Amino acid sequence: MSDLVFDTADRLFRDAVDKDLLDRTEAGAFPEALWQAVEETGLVEAFADPDTGVADAAAVLRAAGRHAVPLPIAETLLARRLLQRAGLDIPAGPLALAPTDVNDRSAFAGGRLMGTFYSVGWASRATAIVALADGHVLVVDPARARIEPGRNLAGEPREIVTIDGPPLAAARAPIMPETLRREGAWSRSLLMLGAMETTLEVAATYANDRVQFGRPIGKQQSIQHQLALMAEEVAASAVAARLATERLDGDEAFLAVACAKIRCGEAAGKAAEYAHQVMGAIGFTHEHTLHHLTRRLWSWRDEYGRESDWSIELGQRVALVGANGLWPWLTRA
Amino acid sequence: MTALRFDPPTLPPGAEALREEVRRFLADERAKGTWSPRGDFGTHPDTAFSRLVGQQGWIGMTWPRQYGGHERSGLERYVVTEELLVSGAPITAHWIADRQSGPLILRVGTEAQKQRFLPAIARGEIFFCIGMSEPDSGSDLVSIRTKGTKVEGGWRITGRKVWTSNAHICDYAITLVRTGPQEPDRHSGLSQFILDLKAPGVEIRPIRNLAGHHDFNEMILDDVFLADDMLVGQPGDGWKQVTSELAFERSGPERFLSTYRLLAALVDRGGTAPDDRVAEATGRFVAHMWALRGMSLSIAGMLQAGETPNLEAACVKDLGNAFERAIPETARLVAPSAMPVAGANDPFETIQAEAVLNAPSITLRGGTREILRGIIARGLGLR
Ligand SMILES: Cc1cc2nc3c(=O)[nH]c(=O)nc-3n(C[C@H](O)[C@H](O)[C@H](O)COP(=O)(O)OP(=O)(O)OC[C@H]3O[C@@H](n4cnc5c(N)ncnc54)[C@H](O)[C@@H]3O)c2cc1C
Numbered sequence: 101m102s103d104l105v106f107d108t109a110d111r112l113f114r115d116a117v118d119k120d121l122l123d124r125t126e127a128g129a130f131p132e133a134l135w136q137a138v139e140e141t142g143l144v145e146a147f148a149d150p151d152t153g154v155a156d157a158a159a160v161l162r163a164a165g166r167h168a169v170p171l172p173i174a175e176t177l178l179a180r181r182l183l184q185r186a187g188l189d190i191p192a193g194p195l196a197l198a199p200t201d202v203n204d205r206s207a208f209a210g211g212r213l214m215g216t217f218y219s220v221g222w223a224s225r226a227t228a229i230v231a232l233a234d235g236h237v238l239v240v241d242p243a244r245a246r247i248e249p250g251r252n253l254a255g256e257p258r259e260i261v262t263i264d265g266p267p268l269a270a271a272r273a274p275i276m277p278e279t280l281r282r283e284g285a286w287s288r289s290l291l292m293l294g295a296m297e298t299t300l301e302v303a304a305t306y307a308n309d310r311v312q313f314g315r316p317i318g319k320q321q322s323i324q325h326q327l328a329l330m331a332e333e334v335a336a337s338a339v340a341a342r343l344a345t346e347r348l349d350g351d352e353a354f355l356a357v358a359c360a361k362i363r364c365g366e367a368a369g370k371a372a373e374y375a376h377q378v379m380g381a382i383g384f385t386h387e388h389t390l391h392h393l394t395r396r397l398w399s400w401r402d403e404y405g406r407e408s409d410w411s412i413e414l415g416q417r418v419a420l421v422g423a424n425g426l427w428p429w430l431t432r433a
Numbered sequence: 434m435t436a437l438r439f440d441p442p443t444l445p446p447g448a449e450a451l452r453e454e455v456r457r458f459l460a461d462e463r464a465k466g467t468w469s470p471r472g473d474f475g476t477h478p479d480t481a482f483s484r485l486v487g488q489q490g491w492i493g494m495t496w497p498r499q500y501g502g503h504e505r506s507g508l509e510r511y512v513v514t515e516e517l518l519v520s521g522a523p524i525t526a527h528w529i530a531d532r533q534s535g536p537l538i539l540r541v542g543t544e545a546q547k548q549r550f551l552p553a554i555a556r557g558e559i560f561f562c563i564g565m566s567e568p569d570s571g572s573d574l575v576s577i578r579t580k581g582t583k584v585e586g587g588w589r590i591t592g593r594k595v596w597t598s599n600a601h602i603c604d605y606a607i608t609l610v611r612t613g614p615q616e617p618d619r620h621s622g623l624s625q626f627i628l629d630l631k632a633p634g635v636e637i638r639p640i641r642n643l644a645g646h647h648d649f650n651e652m653i654l655d656d657v658f659l660a661d662d663m664l665v666g667q668p669g670d671g672w673k674q675v676t677s678e679l680a681f682e683r684s685g686p687e688r689f690l691s692t693y694r695l696l697a698a699l700v701d702r703g704g705t706a707p708d709d710r711v712a713e714a715t716g717r718f719v720a721h722m723w724a725l726r727g728m729s730l731s732i733a734g735m736l737q738a739g740e741t742p743n744l745e746a747a748c749v750k751d752l753g754n755a756f757e758r759a760i761p762e763t764a765r766l767v768a769p770s771a772m773p774v775a776g777a778n779d780p781f782e783t784i785q786a787e788a789v790l791n792a793p794s795i796t797l798r799g800g801t802r803e804i805l806r807g808i809i810a811r812g813l814g815l816r
Contacts, residue, residue: 304813321803324810331809332748335437339727340720342441355723362720408713411720415703415712418719423701427519427693430723431452 102155109143109163117167122392125170126255130225135171135194143173147181157181158290158345165294168392170256172196172222174287179230182280186237186271193227196220196242198261199277200284200404206233211266213238219258219403223247228268229261232280238267252399254392282357284404286344289360292400293341295393296334296364296371302390303327303375310380323378330374333367340364352433358414365401365410372397437745437812439727442734445506455516458489470521473691473791475798476648478602479523480560486517486524487557492531496539501552507737511730515686521694526602530554533682534561534607537625541666541674546627550605564594564608564628564652565675572804574609575619575672579654581610581626587660588612590626594652598798600637601650605629608654613669623671627663634658644790677741682799684732684746689725689753691795692760695788696722698781699764702771710767718763721756725749744812751805754796761788 116134125131138144146157157177164173172194179195198204198217206215213233223229224247229240240263248260304327307318317323337360344360347353372394376383383390401407421429462468462485471477486492494510496502517524535554538546553559570577579592590610600606606628613622630637634657639647666674696718703711728749735742764785771779796802810816 304815307815318810318815321807324813324815325803325806327813327815328751328806328809331437331813332752335439335745335748336721336724336728336752338437339439339731340724342439343723343727346441358716359720359723362717363724366717407717411713411716412709413712413716414719415707415714415716418700418715419703419705419707419712422705423697426697426700426719430719430726431515 102152102159105143105146105156106159106163108141109160110166112137112141112143113163113167113169117169119389119392122168122170122389131170134169138171138173139192144176144180147177147184153181154345154348158341161287161290162294162297162341165291165296165396166298168254168295168298168396172226174284174291175221175226178280178283178287179228181283182230182232182237182275183239185274188237188239188269188271191228191239194222194225196223196226196229196261197280197284198223198229198231199233199280202281202405206231206263208234208236208238208270211270213240213263213265213267215261215263217261217263219250219252220247220261221259222257223259223261224249224257229263231263231267232273232275232277235273237271237273239269240267252403254395254399256396256399279353281404282353283348285361285410286348286357288400288403289337289341289344289357289364292364292368292397293334293337295396295400296330296337296367299371299375299390299393299397300327300330300334302393303330303378306379306383317378326374326378330371333370337364337367347433354417355414355429355433358410361405361410362407362414365407368397368401437748438735438742439731439745440735440738442508442730442737444508444512444730448509448512451509452512452516454489455491455513456520459516459520459522468523470694471523472521472525472787474518474528474687475525475598475691475794476646476791477523478526478560478599480526480557480602482523483527483560484557486522486527487555491517492527492557493535493551493555496535496551496555500539500547501555503555507733508730511686511733515690515726518686518690519693525599526560527554527557528687529563529599529603530559530561532685533563533678534605536678536681537607537665537674538627540678541670543662545662546665550627559605560599560603562597562600562603562606562630564597564600564606566596567593568595572801574675575615575623577609577611577623579608579610581612581624581659583612584658587658588626588664590628590654590657590659592654594654595640596649597637597652598649600630600652601639601647603630606652607665609671609675612671620672622669623675624668625665625671625674626659627665628654628657628659629663632657632659642794644787679800680732680736680741680743680746682746683750683805684729684736684742686726686729688750688799689722689729689756691757691791692788693722695760695764695781695784698784699760699768702768702781708769711769714763714767718756718760721759725753725756729753744809747800747805747808747812750800751802751809754802757795758792761785761792765789 147153176195179197204217246262340360340363344356347356493502494505581588608628612624634655636653638651
């Protein structure tokens with residue numbers, strides 16, 4: 101099932117996303133036609149199947165990462181899942197999701213949501229902002245929120261959203277804020293995995309094509325070794341992301357997602373470094389497509405908790421299970 | 434470009450019960466004083482302990498029953514292996530026979546060799562080492578000069594092997610010998626023999642390592658006679674035989690768990706409310722180990738399914754070795770220092786010291802990191 105979903109998404113994104121679309125989106129346009137296609141192919145409903153939903157959603161995210169898709173795919177997938185679990189109607193169109201960061205502040209009292217969320221993806225383009233506050237899932241009309249522009253390193257909208265007023269809809273929250281943060285981190289791990297896969301392909305192809313000193317630079321051992329290291333990072337990320345996907349709704353979701361975000365985040369930085377070194381000055385130009393991937397890698401590793409944040413939290417849990425409990429924990433999970 | 438594949442493994446039913454069995458065995462034997470945790474998988478052989486492991490049915494686990502094996506899956510072997518490694522049990526003595534020599538004999542050995550060697554290996558009664566490296570041949574193994582000459586009823590072998598781990602406690606060495614010319618290519622003309630280490634003409638000299646330990650040796654082979662039935666596989670097939678099991682040799686948990694005990698000691702030293710430095714370091718190491726174990730288990734599953742994921746195995750070894758070496762480097766920087774206690778041995782300091790001294794060997798033995806990266810690069814289509 102998930103392989104089919106991946107192939108569908110991969111084909112759609114490969115055909116539709118090119119440098120021109122990426123540049124135009126970054127300049128402020130919204131790729132309306134691509135969004136329509138994403139909705140029509142049912143990709144935003146990837147979570148729907150109770151058995152394969154998480155794996156299907158992971159497939160969509162990985163494909164989106166592979167092609168640097170300039171749309172709120174992760175946000176919409178997770179927001180729809182939250183609404184569905186809360187028993188709320190799901191509005192059509194792209195959705196925004198809040199909070200994204202532990203520094204976000206909100207309160208829901210007397211039928212009124214008051215909150216400030218610092219890095220909401222695509223809020224100004226969303227048909228609704230879905231927020232989790234004070235044990236409630238709330239649907240907010242973006243037109244009634246104050247939205248200050250902002251972008252991450254990749255030029256993806258990350259906006260400051262201030263809300264003060266009644267939501268369009270509300271329901272008791274089916275999950276804790278930690279769960280939402282975990283799912284956000286998981287989504288970034290899959291996006292990073294996809295982007296790293298393409299980055300590796302681009303760099304390896306370039307190494308075989310680019311000739312210096314009379315032969316392809318890919319014949320140079322130092323270049324070979326950097327690409328080998330990059331392949332290792334991608335491989336470790338793929339496995340970490342799969343383990344997290346298998347456990348996203350399980351008892352060991354924290355462990356698996358923390359490990360995925362830490363591992364993929366670290367790999368993202370290294371993969372970007374190796375790729376740019378191998379590709380020389382051309383990879384540093386705006387003209388080349390590489391930066392659409394690497395700027396996303398640099399952004400996504402910071403979103404929903406950096407490697408250091410997750411490592412400290414994981415390390416504290418490890419301390420509680422203790423030296424003798426660590427291995428039994430890992431083998432049980 | 435070849436995409437690396439790490440299929441999800443399926444642990445056979447009973448794997449977790451087996452894990453508990455191994456843990457119980459280790460705890461009981463430790464309580465009896467049979468063993469105590471020391472070193473990594475390449476050090477501290479204990480032949481009596483290996484016999485005990487053999488009695489449990491945990492050597493040659495995947496081999497056919499008719500040769501003393503237990504016909505269990507490679508994933509069950511994986512579970513046993515990782516439990517033994519993490520506990521720091523002294524499994525060095527039987528390690529090579531279980532992982533390499535036995536499977537080689539099973540695959541290409543004669544019926545007589547299988548009957549003669551495999552059951553004894555599985556019982557933990559005979560032990561093997563590997564005689565490949567020579568003074569002038571390390572990474573470039575095909576350049577070896579130890580020579581085998583065909584004579585009536587057998588072969589006469591002359592040459593010098595170095596870095597032969599545990600030759601001084603083993604019974605046999607699977608020895609790589611040049612028996613023919615490098616034709617049609619330079620990988621031709623090599624053969625593997627079962628060398629009886631007590632045979633006349635074999636001299637084993639200790640080589641102390643930088644930690645002062647005697648783990649590896651030099652082997653002088655002076656016109657040693659080996660009967661025809663000590664040749665393993667076909668003459669001239671040595672290279673093919675050596676390289677065909679690389680995925681088994683490079684993907685196992687021993688490639689990333691060598692310094693696990695130091696990680697555990699760091700967790701211990703950090704206490705239940707560690708400072709951020711310790712928490713961040715241990716959290717990051719656990720994430721790496723988690724991914725490595727996932728990769729290694731996946732390869733075990735693929736091997737069990739009859740595939741040969743050599744590239745993936747090279748990834749696990751290179752990444753795993755880097756992980757093993759990072760633990761002592763980070764631990765020394767972040768571990769809170771303990772109050773010195775007169776006369777007492779501080780377990781963390783002891784394990785840390787051992788890990789630092791052993792670290793250089795990790796990225797050399799079993800294929801250096803440079804050689805592994807070359808293999809991966811070739812897999813990426815770069816050569
Ligand atoms: C603890 C330990 C136990 C061992 N046990 C055994 C054993 O039981 N049996 C046995 O046969 N051997 C054993 N070895 C030997 C081991 O297999 C060799 O050390 C290894 O193959 C490297 O060979 P070398 O040491 O001669 O280094 P060399 O091959 O001389 O290499 C030196 C350096 O040059 C690099 N180098 C070499 N060629 C290339 C190249 N083409 N490109 C880039 N870099 C290159 C290497 O990576 C390394 O960094 C053991 C080694 C150790 C450290």
